[in-house]
Amino acid sequence: MTKASEVRDEYVTDYEAFSRNGGPGVPQWLEDLRRAAIQQFSTAGFPTSRDEQWRFTSVSRLTETRFAVANGERPALSLGEVKQHVLEAGKDQCLVFVNGIYSKELSSTGGVPDGVVAGSLRAVASSGSKRVERHLAKYAKTADNPFTALSTAFMSDGAFLYVPQNVILGEPIQLLFLTASAGRPVVAHPRNLIVVDRNAAASVIESHIGLVDGTYWTNAVTEAVVQENARLHLYRVQREGTRASHTATTQSHQRRDSNFTLTTIEIGAALSRHNINAVLAGQGAECSLYGLTQIQGNQHVDHHTTIEHAQPQCNSWEFFNGIYDDESRGVFTGRIVVQPGAQQTDSKQTNNNLLLSEGARTDSQPQLEIYADDVRCTHGATLGPIDERALFYLQTRGIESEVARNLLTYGFGVEILNKIEIAELREQLDELVHARLDEGAERRRAAR
Amino acid sequence: MLEIKNLHATVDGVEILKGVDLTINAGEVHAIMGPNGSGKSTLALVLAGHPAYEVTDGSVTYEGQNLLDLEPEERACAGVFLAFQYPVEIHGITNAYFLRAAVNSKRKCQGLEELDPIDFMDVLEEKLDVIGWTDSLMERPVNHGFSGGEKKRNEVLQMAVLEPKLAVLDETDSGLDIDALQAVAEAVNKLRSPVNASLVITHYQRLLDFIVPDFVHVLARGRIAKSGGKELALELESKGYDWIKQLAGV
Numbered sequence: 001m002t003k004a005s006e007v008r009d010e011y012v013t014d015y016e017a018f019s020r021n022g023g024p025g026v027p028q029w030l031e032d033l034r035r036a037a038i039q040q041f042s043t044a045g046f047p048t049s050r051d052e053q054w055r056f057t058s059v060s061r062l063t064e065t066r067f068a069v070a071n072g073e074r075p076a077l078s079l080g081e082v083k084q085h086v087l088e089a090g091k092d093q094c095l096v097f098v099n100g101i102y103s104k105e106l107s108s109t110g111g112v113p114d115g116v117v118a119g120s121l122r123a124v125a126s127s128g129s130k131r132v133e134r135h136l137a138k139y140a141k142t143a144d145n146p147f148t149a150l151s152t153a154f155m156s157d158g159a160f161l162y163v164p165q166n167v168i169l170g171e172p173i174q175l176l177f178l179t180a181s182a183g184r185p186v187v188a189h190p191r192n193l194i195v196v197d198r199n200a201a202a203s204v205i206e207s208h209i210g211l212v213d214g215t216y217w218t219n220a221v222t223e224a225v226v227q228e229n230a231r232l233h234l235y236r237v238q239r240e241g242t243r244a245s246h247t248a249t250t251q252s253h254q255r256r257d258s259n260f261t262l263t264t265i266e267i268g269a270a271l272s273r274h275n276i277n278a279v280l281a282g283q284g285a286e287c288s289l290y291g292l293t294q295i296q297g298n299q300h301v302d303h304h305t306t307i308e309h310a311q312p313q314c315n316s317w318e319f320f321n322g323i324y325d326d327e328s329r330g331v332f333t334g335r336i337v338v339q340p341g342a343q344q345t346d347s348k349q350t351n352n353n354l355l356l357s358e359g360a361r362t363d364s365q366p367q368l369e370i371y372a373d374d375v376r377c378t379h380g381a382t383l384g385p386i387d388e389r390a391l392f393y394l395q396t397r398g399i400e401s402e403v404a405r406n407l408l409t410y411g412f413g414v415e416i417l418n419k420i421e422i423a424e425l426r427e428q429l430d431e432l433v434h435a436r437l438d439e440g441a442e443r444r445r446a447a448r
Numbered sequence: 449m450l451e452i453k454n455l456h457a458t459v460d461g462v463e464i465l466k467g468v469d470l471t472i473n474a475g476e477v478h479a480i481m482g483p484n485g486s487g488k489s490t491l492a493l494v495l496a497g498h499p500a501y502e503v504t505d506g507s508v509t510y511e512g513q514n515l516l517d518l519e520p521e522e523r524a525c526a527g528v529f530l531a532f533q534y535p536v537e538i539h540g541i542t543n544a545y546f547l548r549a550a551v552n553s554k555r556k557c558q559g560l561e562e563l564d565p566i567d568f569m570d571v572l573e574e575k576l577d578v579i580g581w582t583d584s585l586m587e588r589p590v591n592h593g594f595s596g597g598e599k600k601r602n603e604v605l606q607m608a609v610l611e612p613k614l615a616v617l618d619e620t621d622s623g624l625d626i627d628a629l630q631a632v633a634e635a636v637n638k639l640r641s642p643v644n645a646s647l648v649i650t651h652y653q654r655l656l657d658f659i660v661p662d663f664v665h666v667l668a669r670g671r672i673a674k675s676g677g678k679e680l681a682l683e684l685e686s687k688g689y690d691w692i693k694q695l696a697g698v
Binding site for chain 2: 352388395396398401403407410414
């Protein structure tokens, strides 16, 4: 028996205990979902590099350490510790989760408008919500990804958001997932469901922030349903601790004439794997996926994206930039599927990668599967060090070479940051990007 | 202002400049003409400090100092400017941000305080006024998606904002239609003064109808084969570059 399969079996055993403890009050449909999911995981096990979808990303960090389910461990956090991570915009519609579990005390929901539901998924599910039953786990497929199966099996809390028909939310809803010390390596499985109903519009910020530097694992799944003519801009900020692992799926499902934008920023974690699956399931829908990765040291970030054009006249725009320093490693897979009948599809994919050091590495692979004939799909990828021509150009304008290097690198980041429509969030991330660039320049100066 | 003596330069081990001599004084406009491959752009890039070009012999003295000892950014701070033949596109950084970074780098080496974005916009608007342009390109990434004409215009705008003592214009006319050419030339003319100098590199005589030079030099096979007044450009136009090649004995 290999190590990975032993670990798999341990999670299956954990599941039995978890299922017994979380038994009472859990609706039967949810119990059934969980059981099917653990069976799925038990069959699939952890992915290996022999699996095409995991060729460039090893999950050995997850099988070498025994992670206990964080459920129930509630380290005390003060409001002050939490506050610095809350944006002014929409500060009274902020849901806070600690080690995956909703904290009523740390959350602030006074600003949530009437009719809008923003709360704990666990609470809403056990209250017998038909809406949750209708949508939960219906889009993110457990068969696609063993980590989605684990999430569904162990799901105990997360955010449930519902924006009713014709409601336009002025301020963003913030979902703050904090990991605090638990005294031992823990895994949390935060699970979010966002439903934006017909003609409604909302923006949501999902942030994952590590407050500890220890070893832990976050396995997050967010399902977003964007109904007819609705709009959703989902921001996702991954700032886990330096020894953390982060596995995630962001799954969107769009109806006719809807608009979905995902802007995802990956800065933290030792290992991060983010699967993004966008399904354009209604005619005339449009989705935009924007991503920025900025990593250093031995960090590893893998974006695995799939955009499925299931209906005609849909547009998809995908634009991912990566900045890799030291020995860090990036992976980007951009799969675009155009189903039979999805005519007049317009799709553009760009993946640009900047390697700031000799030791950094990135793999980029577009995968187009087109089964319709009246389609426009373009894709392009670049990877390489700083453009020496551009560097010289800036130097001839009087800009010192290390400053010029940072300016060019910043340009890569700002292309994506400019997609952020919430000024405060954009400025906060801008500062983070700048701080990293300055650190890098400092290290290079010192190394000389 | 600038004294080039017996300048030899190589790129990838191939000698391109084979003994260039040229003296430029403040207030003068010099034109360098020559067939393709004669070393015109190499001369421009060597003056700006491009790392791929190696100077193997000779000297370049600029305002009493050895220009070749300076990094490209130090040359810029000392007042040397190169308008690129092929301006480089830069991701993400807007023209306004870039220009401010350039102006502030220059101010820093002059011991002046840096300009904040608001003060900088005042300076920028003043310069745009001088050359008679609008600021529509300011919020776009540097040269990204610019037409050929816009890129060249942008070079001249940078020159206006950075106020160099010695401006080297490397084929700023190539690829421009006649209106864009006139606009660029007009801007260059407005920036002429008794204290600065220009070195205008071109393949075509046409530009020199608009930027009238004090001296014309013909570069052939890495050497200045002939120098004269502005009438030399017209002579070249009628006799063609073969005439120069014969003069140069090649």
